Amino acid sequence: MKGLSFAGGERVTDLVTGPTSQAETTDAVPSAGSGDDETTTYAWAPEEPAPKKRRLGLWIGIPSAAVAIAAVAASLILIAPGTAVAGVPVGGLTVGGAADALQSRLASTTIEVETPAGTAQITGADLGASVDARALAESAFAAHPMWNITQWNSAPMEAEITVDPALTEQALRDAAGSAYSAPVDASVAFDAASASYTTTPAIEGQGLDPATVTSALEDAFTSGTGRTTIDGTFVPIEAALTTAEADAAVGQLNGMLDTVGFYVGEERTVPIDRAVAASWLTVTDVDGSIALSADAAAIQPSVDALPGLVDRAPVNATVVTDTAGNVLQELTPGVAGRAVGDTSGVADAFAAQLATGNAAYQVPVTETAFETTTLARNIDVNLSSQRATLYENGQVVYSWAISSGLSGTPTPTGNFTVFAHVRMQNMGCGPTSSYCTEDVPWVTYFAPDIAFHGAYWHNNFGSPMSHGCVNMRISEAKFVFDWAPNGTPVSVHY
Template sequence: MTDLATEKTQEHSDTTAAQPTAAQPEVRWVEPAPKKRGKKKLWFGVGIPVALIACGAVAVGTIFTAPGVTVLGADVGLTTVDGAQEAIAAAIADATVTISVDGTQETLTGTQLGLSVDAAKTARDIKNAYPLWNIGNWSPGSVDAELAVDTQVASDALSEAFADKYSAPVDAQIEYGDGGYSVVPAENGQGIDIEALVDDLSAELAAAPAVQALAAGVTPIAASSSPSISLVASITETEPAFTTDEATETVESLNSAIDSVVFSLDGDTVDAVPAETVASWIDVAVTDAGEVQIATKNDEIEKYVAEVPGRVDQPATEADVVVDAAGNVLKTITEGHDGYKVTSTEGVTDTISAALTSMQPAEVALTGEKVAHKTTERFRRAVVSKSEGYSYFYETVNDGKEKLMKTMPMALGTPGHDTQVGDFTVYAQLTTQNMGDCDADGNLVPGGRFGYCTANVPWISYFNGDQGFHGTYWHNNFGPGAYMSHGCVNLSQADAEWSYRFLQVGSPVKVVA
């Protein structure tokens, strides 16, 4: 192993006459010389005793920083890591910053402005980048360090120092009313542009003249002074902690959440909670930091959940419908409903609470069973027998045996206005109509196509052009051999109403001779 040592460039036979020169001694790697008993020491021009280097160049380079290194206005050359850390921290904490705003001046310290730097990391980084042994990196001047600022501390200090330059922003508010949440807009305030101020401050500190942190020698001592900087600050608008846009987004989520609490069983929605009820389950608050906090009233949720089985449980209700020959539903007599039985609501309150807290829809799948409802299908048709003078009305239930439901005497079309034979389908139904050449008030319009006007004809079911079943109040002649109409099937008013309700648009009608 070799040691770092100094060696004269020329020999002197008279050792008493030899004196150290003012020039920087040459440094090179040589074999270690034999130890001498004398106490004489050779010093670097930078104040490092050669004996210290002779003790171990690696150790010295590990401990000390090269000369001529400054950071944020503090001279950290020839310091240990601890000394550099102390100097950097002190320089930032005690720095004085004179700030001018619109002609007003105030002086604050780095501590008051919330300035900080990771002094320990910065000191280590500087020592590693500029070690004492690397002579080529001596005197680099100012090096970078990341300056941090606590904007709240800075804002508090500046707003106190320049109170007349500040107006506090007003947070947006969230209100509930008329079945939903709404936004009360925020208002911007004003104050010193802290971001711009910190940028200017960082640049000024980096360029600040070095403040000596060490005396001669290697023992670190506290800095005797810190940088003094003057800055001109600008006024800018300050946003509230909770902006109008943030409130609007929150309100949209809240309204969606309170409108989406539903219970399902086996895939069917069985209960939907009114938005107003859901809103009564939560308290919405916005903190000073602009954070939305939602607290749920679980006792109120639990009360509702406990009543869910009573609202949901029901036996199946059989549907009753009228269909055509193809099974298509023509009329629903009774709406069918599946039956439900809730067997457990365990964990439901927690599920709803978690969803509302995060402003999400709560679609709760209940534990239980569903009983599918059955359907009664009624196929209905009519037969008009001209020779018999009667109309017959039939019904088949669920593809069972056809049953004659009613027989009605009728009157048919007179000669020349015959009721036509064939297979037809009811295509229109009216409760009342003026027939023939009538005006809107039911009066005859002379010269019309039909030559008559019959007003307020009741209970009409058309199945073939202008021919159909209808009630008749102007005569009482019904049955075999009764020919009284212009082709329609005349029925009594009571029978016509019954046929109107029995048949539907789409029901088949067969007219036979």
């Protein structure tokens, strides 16, 4: 190889030995500005770059880490493998997925019921069966999360199944076919002839036993088989409203008719006819229970009549007292006056009260107090004048001639009080008595063995005639008997 020259004109001797390659000849480029044919300048080709290091491990590692992260994340939301709820595998599912699986399996669980009419199939969906699937799934995840490997393949969890009564009744009725007979509820109605409520007894029906079918559904579901066969035995079906329940309602209703009315305190001031009260009431069978309601419009006419039946003026009292003011007898009881108050809401209020079973309505009234007249009574017996004088409030009511005791059997003197009344009796007539007077009338005792009484055997009043008692004409003795109650003061003196 010839030497190379640089711009300075100096020669460069052979730097590389060996034959010149085709590439070197091809790459030779004339030097600019040189006229020397022998001298040629070459541009060295750049050195081939060294091969880059391969990083396959990085690209392989990134997908593996992502999978690991995803697995960890999944373990935080999934239920542990091998977990089952009521025979339904829920391992590897989310809470929502487990809930759907539970309800779906329950809906498809099938009971084959062998009946005289043939074999009928009833599903959980037909019975309106349900579980609290969400709560069960949440409990399964809480107890057996996938991340906790100690909870893998755990024992099955139990589930409580409920069915819809109406759907169950219809499904069993359809399965029983013509062998089914519906029960008839007892009924309650008012009987005009007896003016009382009476009961029409319930009639028992016949059909498949709901308890047997629902129990079979639960067994098939919880065992995980999803299907079972049972013998469709027919059982009596009790009416929703039984005879006993209707009888109890009748007892309450008739009790209401016994007491229905408008009251002032404890007094039933305005009784209501039983048939009228029954016309106010409506008795309804609501899902096997007696419901009672009342019509306020029907009650309103009775409310409108209240003032004429309740309002009254006060009645003043009259009492007999002794001279010290102690009440001895009530001649006329005092009665407060009253007037019905505002009745604008009474009909509605009574209707609402009747619906609760209470038939005694308290009428709003305003009362007026009564006054009391006091009659202070006492009797004066003057042995000197042989007269008895009756006083009331210090005024003479009557004064009569009497016959007191003879000198051998004198009438005792002093202050006494009346203590007994005997309409008629025999006096004397004892084995040691010196006299016997039978059928002595209107005897009013005021001292031991001494009384005012009628004397039919003489007419010598104004003179002593007795064995110690105070004799009076029969009419006068009766007046004292009625006029002087026990406790009336009696003064006997000369």
